[in-house]
Structure formats: C-alpha cells, structure tokens
Amino acid sequence: MAQRPEQGAPDTKMDADALYREDIITDRKVGTIRRMTPLKSDGSDDDTRPTLYVGEAQIMTNAGPLPINFEIEAKDLADAVDQFGDAAKAGVERTMRELQELRRQQASSIVVPGMAPPGSKIQMP
Numbered sequence: 001m002a003q004r005p006e007q008g009a010p011d012t013k014m015d016a017d018a019l020y021r022e023d024i025i026t027d028r029k030v031g032t033i034r035r036m037t038p039l040k041s042d043g044s045d046d047d048t049r050p051t052l053y054v055g056e057a058q059i060m061t062n063a064g065p066l067p068i069n070f071e072i073e074a075k076d077l078a079d080a081v082d083q084f085g086d087a088a089k090a091g092v093e094r095t096m097r098e099l100q101e102l103r104r105q106q107a108s109s110i111v112v113p114g115m116a117p118p119g120s121k122i123q124m125p
Helices: 077-108
Strands: 019-026 032-039 052-061 064-072
Touching: 032 077, 052 077, 064 077
Parallel strands: none
Antiparallel strands: 019 032, 032 052, 052 064
C-alpha cells in the first residue's frame, strides 16, 4: 500500500545550498579519502565553503571487517594524506569506546528470571 505524503513521508527534497561533489582517493592498501568539494546549485565550485575530507578504513575483528569512518581536518589533499594515519587511529579508538559502551549497556540489560525489570513497580513473590 502506498503511503500518502501527509502521513509522515520523509522530506526528499535536496538542499541546493548544501551540495558537494565527492571524489574518492585511495592507495588501495590502507584506506580511502573522500574529498567533498562544495558546489553551487549551478554545479560550479563554491569557494565560500571549505572542502571536507573523510577517511575510511577497516579493522579486522572476530566478526569480520569493521568499517571505520572519520573526519580529517586538512587544508588540502596532501595534508589529508599526511594526517590519515593519526585520524584513522583516533577513529579506531572512538569506535572501540563506542563498542565498549554498547557492550556495557547490553550487559546491564540482562533480565534474570524471577527479577522484575529495572524501573518496574511489580513485586515478585
């Protein structure tokens, strides 16, 4: 059944003031840098906004490869390449902290038979 627009359909209109051209740069060994060049709505480069650099790498885990994405603060591509290693390391550390937090939350939500869930007003005999 098709969803009517008034029933909360997502806004699919692109923002003409936030356009970027995405270039993918890789060494085919360590990772990838996505250079996000800001564009005007006519397709020309927008020199009033900074070019963004996003790094991508993978780490191997017991469950398989885990993609890591991270921003690289750089003034140009050469600077982004130079900073890739440090930014990737920071991205891996951030991802590991997030995984540890998820594990902690998951461990604290274990329900033991005979115990009421946290915040429950039900009294077990």
